[in-house]
Amino acid sequence: MAEVTVGVDLGGTKIQAVVVSDRIVVGQSRCATPKTDAGDVMAGIVASIRAALDTAGKGPSDLRAIGIGTPGSVDAATGHVSKASNVPGFMDDVPLGPTVSEAFEGTCVTVDNDVRAAVMGEYRNGAGRPYRNLLGVFVGTGVGGGLILEGELRHGLGNAGEIGHMTVRPGGRRCSCHRLGCLEAYAGRMSIEQAARHHVDTGHKTKLFEIMERKGRDRLTSSVIAEALDQGDRLAIDLIDAAIEALGLALANANNLLDLEAIIVGGGLGDRLGEPFVRRVEQEMAKNLRIPERPPAVLQTELGDLSGAVGATVLAGG
Ligand SMILES: [Zn+2]
Structure with a gap:
């Protein structure tokens, strides 16, 4: 057997x-x-x-x-x-x-x-199969990343690929790692939720928390955020715009350093917001690429949450 x-x-x-x-x-x-x-x-x-x-x-x-x-x-x-x-x-x-x-x-x-x-799953069995140099970025509760260079998973001294803590805005929002202005502080679901609560506390209107309650959730899940975007909720749109801008900047910086073949964007938020989200991240990245005529392929995951x-x-x- x-x-x-x-x-x-x-x-x-x-x-x-x-x-x-x-x-x-x-x-x-x-x-x-x-x-x-x-x-x-x-x-x-x-x-x-x-x-x-x-x-x-x-x-x-x-x-x-x-x-x-x-x-x-x-x-x-x-x-x-x-x-x-x-x-x-x-x-x-x-x-x-x-x-x-x-x-x-x-x-x-x-x-x-x-x-x-x-990242290994996508490299061996998913969207990364055609490539030997790629970065996987997983946008979920936080933002994680992993690097495959010349076909090998890069460990570094143990923390290679942590793109979530790349600084995208010096002195910006506080991150879960306590530093200021990390990518995760703009694109991580937890940080987006904290920013939304802060905006509500300071008088902004949003449907995000109504949608959350109606769905029986106690957190702003990816599906809550997606529905608010569908309804044209201004705060949700602004928060996701900021997330896309931060992701684009971080991916451009990573690519300028590493000259990658592909970047795979997944995670709960990446998978839920899907192709339109990934294409917007790609466009945002292109603005800051050193060699814009030869960009890396920017792909969704193939295996999704598996x-x-x-x-x-x-x-x-x-
Ligand atoms: Zn951080």
Whole structure:
């Protein structure tokens, strides 16, 4: 029987698992990330892996390896994770790899950064397949990035590709990293929400929060922002314009430095706002390119919100 590899994308809101056989997704499962503690989150991951195997008609004995992409700081050698502020209990040191391995009778578990996993997914199985030099930018709650240079995932000293913290406006908005004017402070969903709340507090009118409540959400999700844009909400338009301007500037700077073949724009907000958003980012980027007649291809993801989970199977050797 053919063996399969499972990839897991751990996020602050959901756990996505896929089963891959010969680089094809043959099963998947998704559940909400438990809001309690690290033990429950790891139990949720184990349950998601079992559920995904089920949908593929496979069992734990068919497992070749497991890959997990996670936010936070990852010790790839030990599989431990820490400093993941949006996953309950994951600010402290969590033995993620060893715990999941134990639940599957010692199956090899590879743990790496979630964004790097997503970039690998697109590079090997998605929009990045034709290229050897590319940047993946994932615009979601925050803004993450990963670099493939000459066909290799670039780690640097451990933090290569962090385009979200490229300064796009010196002295600008406060970022989650506490510095001022980072790309993420303009394009990350969390920062957009904070800016929207600040504008409401200072008397601006917007439908954003009405739409949020009607959709039964407690955050300005990508779909809430998309609906406000569709309704012509002025504040939403201004905030997304600022996000696009910041992204365009950051991508132009990155490309002027690295001379890339392609830039892939994904993440919750990137995927939800889709092609028109990506084309606007491309146009904004073009304004600041050193060699505008030879721009990098600017592409949407092909795997969408499965990039991270599929990429985790690649990191696990699947
Ligand atoms: Zn920052």
